[in-house]
Amino acid sequence: MMKIRIKEARRHYREKTGVKLTQRELAEAVMDDYKGSTMAKITVLNRMQAGKYMFPNLDLIRRIAEYCGVDYNFLLNNK
Secondary structure, X not given: OOOOOHHHHHXXXXXXXXXXXXXXXXXXXXXXXXXXXXXXXXXXXXXXXXOOOOOOOHHHHHHHHHHHOOOHHHHHOOO
């Protein structure tokens, strides 16, 4: 399973913009078409960050990368 570096991407966003990006704000921004509750969206991000998905949603990873201003591969690199 693969851990997605969401926390590091949020940190990069804050360094770049000077604005703290909460997990809630990120979830709402990148999953605006998702029908679940805000807590369900946050749970998806938490599970991705912890590496609890065998096959994480690549479109969602792309959206997170674009929103946070990081390269797609940044989120996937676990070194």
